[in-house]
Amino acid sequence: HLENLFRRYKGEVVNVKTISGGIYTGRVAEITNDYVCLTETSAAPGLQVFLLFSAIESMAATAAD
Numbered sequence: 001h002l003e004n005l006f007r008r009y010k011g012e013v014v015n016v017k018t019i020s021g022g023i024y025t026g027r028v029a030e031i032t033n034d035y036v037c038l039t040e041t042s043a044a045p046g047l048q049v050f051l052l053f054s055a056i057e058s059m060a061a062t063a064a065d
Contacts, residue, residue, distance in 0.1 A: 002053045006031045013041055015060045016051060024049050025062075 006014075009028050016024045016038065026038030026049060036056075040047040 006036045013062045017058045
């Protein structure tokens with residue numbers, strides 16, 4: 001179900017919290033059946049972060065600018 005959720009927000013900026021406590025902010029770039037790829041927008045613009053669905057605790061969409 002996470003895959004479908006991220007597909008709805010493809011291209012949008014989201015905040016993702018992982019089970020380990022990390023918080024990632026980025027634009028949803030790619031979604032597979034195992035992971036989501038976020039393109040960082042704040043700390044290091046352009047940096048890609050790959051998060052496994054099994055490691056995700058929560059996700060929040062941010063308001064568009």
